[in-house]
Amino acid sequence: MADLKLTNVAKSYGNAMYVLQDINLDIKQGELVVFVGPSGCGKSTLLRMIAGLEKISGGRLEIDGQVVNDVPPAQRGIAMVFQSYALYPHMTVRENMAFALRIARKPRDEINAAVERAAKILQLEPYLDRLPKALSGGQRQRVAIGRSIVRDPKVYLFDEPLSNLDAALRVATRIEIAKLKESMPDSTMIYVTHDQVEAMTLASRIVVLANKGIAQVGTPLDLYERPENEFVAQFIGSPAMNLLPGKIVETGEQTRVDLDGGGSAVCAIPTQPGDKGKAVNIGVRPEDLVASQSETPLFKGKVDIIEALGEVTLLYFESQGGREPVIAKFTGIHPELRGQEIGLTAAPEKVHLFHQGQSMRP
Amino acid sequence: MNLDLLNSPAVLGVVTIVLGVSGCVGYFYFSNLILDKVIFPPRGRNAGRNINYANMVRPWLFLLPALLALGLYLAYPVFKTLHFSLTERVPGGGNVWVGAANYQQMLKEPKFWEAMRNNMLWLIVVPALATAFGLLVAQLTDRIRWGNIAKSLIFMPMAISFVGASVIWKLVYDTRPAEQDQIGMLNALYIFFGGSDPQTWLTIPFWNNFFLMAVLVWIQTGFAMVILSAALRGIPEETVEAAIVDGASPLTIFFKIKVPQIRATILVVWTTITITVLKVFDIVFAMTNGQWETQVLANYMYDKLFRANDWGVGSAAAMVIMLLVAPILVWNVRNARNEMR
Amino acid sequence: MNNIAGSKSSLTWIVHITVAALVILWMVPTVGLFVSSFRTADQISTNGWWQALFPSEQNLTLRSAAPETQIEQDGLFVIEGRLFDDGVKAEISVWGITSRNIDAFKPGETAELRKGGTITVQADGRYRMEHTEPFTGSRGSRVFVTATQPPKFTLENYNKILFEKRNVDGMGKAFLNTFTVTIPATIIPILVAAFAAYALAWMDFPGRALLVAAVVGLLVVPLQLALIPLLKFHQDIGIGKGYLGVWMAHTGFGLPLAIYLLRNYMAGLPRDIIENARVDGATDFQIFTKLILPLSFPALASFAIFQFLWTWNDLLVAKVFLIDATGQTTVMTARIIELLGTRGGNWEILATAAFVSIAVPLAVFFAMQKYLVRGLLAGSVK
Structure with a gap:
């Protein structure tokens, strides 16, 4: 169980083809850190560099305060669970x-004690003498996890x-991993996924x-x-946050933005007087948009397409000026809204403000 | 202990297996051990650097025995043969440089040109027939229930030695005097269908070449069939189904849909058989030994090397075979490199 | 595709018939030799092997029992017995007592013997000779019959070729010699090639692609080129002609295919498994022995079969590197060539000798065909 530090x-x-640059990250003992990002962003590469399966081209990787750049995988005190499980097909589970x-x-x-203990945690005891091909996908995944538990590593990778499992099994195994983490509060885990x-x-x-580097580190919320x-x-979030361009017209404790599409938004982020007139994007999540009868709504448009998902309904508005269509997420079922002209607004604390791509939140 | 027993080839064979296998395993095991424990130990100040060094050396440890064997048994002889082909042995040992004299002498011999002509015939006929038969069988057996048994039986000659096959076919071509019952199938059929006198098939100049080629076609068809059958199975079923819906006849489907999709495989089969043909030796050696105008290059070369003891001309003939193989060699290497990328 | 509506059954029949014809065409030559190896020299030279499968009508010259077996019955001297050996089933259609008139009588009829007395012959070969005076002479009288005999086969040829020690045409020793050549020549290249293939598939080093290309190139180099340089080399280092030389030669010649096959197979193994083993702390040597070798079994088997068939069936390499003037180390293929020269017309010897040498590869072929096919598919340069 250990800290991990990337500098x-x-x-x-x-020479010139950098896939990752300037990665700085501090992972404390007991954390479960998840790397996410679009495909090709280098998240798996970063994990494999921590594992020692890829050479580190620059910078320092420390595990427990020791630089391990040149230490082979087996001696880094890590264990890795692969997407394809990577079970040895000619060996039994044991x-x-x-x-x-x-x-x-x-x-x-x-060895026996360690295997029995891991098998017990993962409920694999009945399968210990089977070959991997005689197991279901979920069981194979548990064996792969068990294999790493047995080694009692400092860091789990x-x-x-879960990406080779079907949807139902994926949820079940996800919960199992969460439980596993709870049962080993001191262990450090790094987890790569594309599933938010x-x-x-x-x-x-x-x-x-994203973009060869870290876009943000933080708790999920x-x-x-x-x-x-x-x-x-x-x-983060699905459907993705709506971004609408506009200009700051009022600064202070709250900021008012006049949107290019004609609407107007108030945002609970404070701004300086000098910010006035700056071109910004406001961001509102679809689930934060509510219908409004106001004279000056944040957005007004005609509902183009409706996707009824049961507990919620997604409304796709006609796109304006070639931009991505605005999406709103209403609870309940609303088939009658199709083709209607609707005004939308959002609470000021739910409105995000971006200038040149970066948040203006202090 | 009995000394005879010790000298018997069987005991020698067992000893060689044990020595060879344990020698190989021992070499790999101990060379790795020495590399990891003695030369570059993964400890101390230079642990990381040492591991990297060890990993740079290790591939060559794994490769060394194979590289030595390949170099000595295949690469070196190519150059040595080239050297021999340009020199003449002098009595008492040693060679003298004679330039292209061996080649000139060879080019003047009618037997060489006979071998060249026959080899060209073989090169055209055998790959074409073997591939065609192989394709035919592969396609036909694809749809029938006992297809696998049929394929297995047609594939069987692959396991038979060229010498064994020569005996088998010599019986087919056997000739008895006219007044007796024929025991060779070919003559029996010939007489049955109204032929007058039994023929000695292997002594009819020119045509006897085709009777020899039949043996190789018989052997190689199975090879072509296996490869092409796998290729036919690999064709996306949808393309065939689309053609059926479009109203194509079975023949059209075969020639316009299937064959074009396995063209690359057909080429591979063709070239592989071509190489076999260029090296063909045993069949001619066993059945006619090059008499009655059936000489081929490989047998001509053998004649020169071991009967006439003329290493110069023999090596020149070997170089001609190498020259004929060379285009395929280059083509294969280029394909392999493209695939690696 | 058999499910497609409206497919014509006549077409299916043509396919069946064509395939059957091709299979027969491909089988018949081998079957001919196989059948011949179970026939006596006389049988082979009187008619074609295809006639041996059915009951055949033959003209035979047989002899009754000698006069010393006669008994006296009611004043008549009688000899009784059967013309055929015990256990032989045959049916006589016509018979005679002179060579000029071999079809004079029908079964059951009685003929006057030249030296006096009568003989009656039944269809199954039983006969009865009667005379008022004693039969004289030391031998029985000749009877010419035309009889239909069922197919008759013998194992005598195999017995002679394999087990008769004195037989100059024997194959027993050559059979053992072939085994002696084959087994080490199959096992040793596998090991050497497996390590090299692992390095070429899973280790990173400069020049790897070049080496793979070189192996592909060597795959087609005709071994004819290697004969003289290597024979000279073997003589120079003192091993001359012999088993050691032939084993080394077969190892060298087999390596390109072995490396190529094994490398392709190993490169196809899942990367994750090998990386996982690295994380688990296995060294390259351990990865190779504990993972790669067991997982590559199909490819190893494929190559082993190839190399076995190739070395067993080889003539040229054995002739050049093994067989010396004493002829003690001859292999079966070389033996058969000699027999073709000395016993060109003796098909009972040739057929049996050939089948002795063919039998082992055929057994291997039918037992392990799956691996052979797999190897062929992986081994043909794409």
Whole structure:
């Protein structure tokens, strides 16, 4: 169980091709940190660099205060769970779990005890003498996790461990991982996923990666409520946050923005007098938009398409000026709204303010 | 202990297996051990650097025995043969440089040109027929229930040695005097269908080449069939179904939909058989030994090397075979490199 | 595709018939040799092997029992018995007592013997000779019959070829020699190639792509080029012609295919498994022995079969690197070539010898066809 510290870590293939740059990250013991980001953002590469499966091209990686840049994977005190489970197909579940300890020439009793303990935690006892091909997908995933528990590592690394499972199993296994983390409060875990539900539900902190670097680090609710930039704002939450361009017309404790589309928004973020006239984007999440009869709504438009999801209804408004259509999420079922002209507004504390892509929240 | 027993080849064989296997395993095990424990130990101040060094050296440890064997048994002989082909052995040992004299002498021999002509015939006929038959069988057996048994039986000659196949076919071509019952199938059929006198098939110049080629076609068809059958299975079923819906006849589907999609595989099969043909030796050696105008390059070369003891001309003939293989070699290497990328 | 509505059954029949014809065409030559190896020299030279499968009508010259077996019954001297050996089933259609008139009588009829007395022959070969005076002479009298005999096969040829020690045409020793060549020549290249293939598939080092390309190139180099340089090399280092030389030669010649096959297979193993083993602390050597080797079993088996068939069936390498003037180390293929020269017309010897050498590869072929096919598919350069 240990801390992990990345300082200016970079990854490049060849000379100029940087895929990751200036990664600075402090992970404390007991945290479950989730790396998310669009595909190709380098999140798996970063995880593999921590594991030692990819060379680190620049910067420092410390585990427990020791620089481990040149230490081979096995000696870093990490364990990794792969997306494809990576079970050894010719070994039984027991042999799979015991493999690392056998390599380390641990005594037989110790190996057996560790395997039994892990099997018990993961309810794998009945399957210990089966081959991986005789297991279901969920069971295989549990074996892969068990294999890492057996090694009692300082840091657990998970590389999209749930993406090969079907939807129902994914939810069940996600909850199991959450329970597992709860049962081992001291262990440090790093988890890579492209699924933001996994990220939001599991993480103690989320690291959003984009554009060769870290876009924001924070707790799940932090990222949801206080995104530091437009990228994070749009990446977290589904459907994505609406961004509407406008100009600041009033500054002070609250800020008023006149939108290019004709609407007007009030936002609970304080601004300086010098900010007046700045071109900004306001951001409002679809679930924060409410219907309004006001004379000066935030947005007014005709409902183009309705998606009824049961507990909520998504309203897609006709797009204006070639921009992404505004989306609103209303609770309940509203088939009658299609084709209607509706005004929308939002509470000032739910309105985000971005200038040149960055949040203006102090 | 009995000394004879010790000298018997069987015991020698067992000893060689044990020595060879334990030698290989021992080499790999101990060289790794020495690398990790003695030369670059992963401890101390330079632990990280040492591990990197060890990992740079290790691939070469794994490769070394194979590289030595490949170099000595395949790469070196190519150059040595080239050297031999340009020199003449002098009595008492040693070679003298003679330039292209061996080649000139070879080009003047009618037997060489006969071998060249026959090899060209083989090159055209055998790959074409074997591939065609293989494709036919692969396609036909694809749809029938006992197809796998049929394929297995047609594939079977692959396991038979060229020498064994030569004996098998010599019986087919056997000739008895006219007044006796024919025991060779071909003559029996020939007489049955109204042929007058039994023929000695293998001594009819020019045509006897085709009787020899039949043996190789018989053997290689199975190879072509296996590869092409897998390729046919790999064709997306939807393209065929789309063609059926479009109203294409089975023949059209085969020639216009299926064959174009496996063109690359057909080429591979063709070239592989071509290489086999260029090296063909045993069949001619066993059935006619190059008499009655059936000489081929490989047998011509063998004649020169081991019967006439003329290493110069023999090596020159070997170089001609190498030259004929070279385009395929280059093509294969280029494909392999493209695939690696 | 058999489910498609409205497909014509006549077309299906044509397919069945064509395939059957091709299979027969491909099988018949081998079957011919196989059948011949179970026939006696006489049988082979009188008619074609295809006639051996059915009851055949033959003209035979047989002899009754000798006069010393006669008994006296009611004043008549009688010899009784059966013309055929015990256990032989045959049916006589016509018979005679002179070579000029072999079809003079029908079964059950009685003929006057030249030296006096009569003989009656039944269809199944039983006969009865009667005479008022004792039969004289040391031998029985000749009977010419035309009889239909069921197919008759013998294992005698195999017995002679394999187990008769004195037989100059024997294959027993050559059979053992072939085994001696084959087994080490199959096992050793596998090991050498497996390590190299692992390095080429899973280790990173400069020049790797070049080496793979070189292996592909060596795959097609004709081994004819290697004969003289290597023979000279073997003589220079003192091993000359012999088993050691032939094992080394087969190892060298087999390596390109072995490396190519195994590398392709190993490169297809899932990367995650190997990385997981690295995280688990396995060294390259451990990854190789504990993971790669067991997981590569299908490819190893494929190559083993190839190399076994190739070394077993080889003629050229054995002739050049193994067989010396004493002929003690000859292999079966070389033996058959010699027999073709010395016993060109003796098909009972040739057929049996050939089948002795073909039998083992055929058994391997039918037992392990799956691996052979897999190897072929992986081994043909794409």
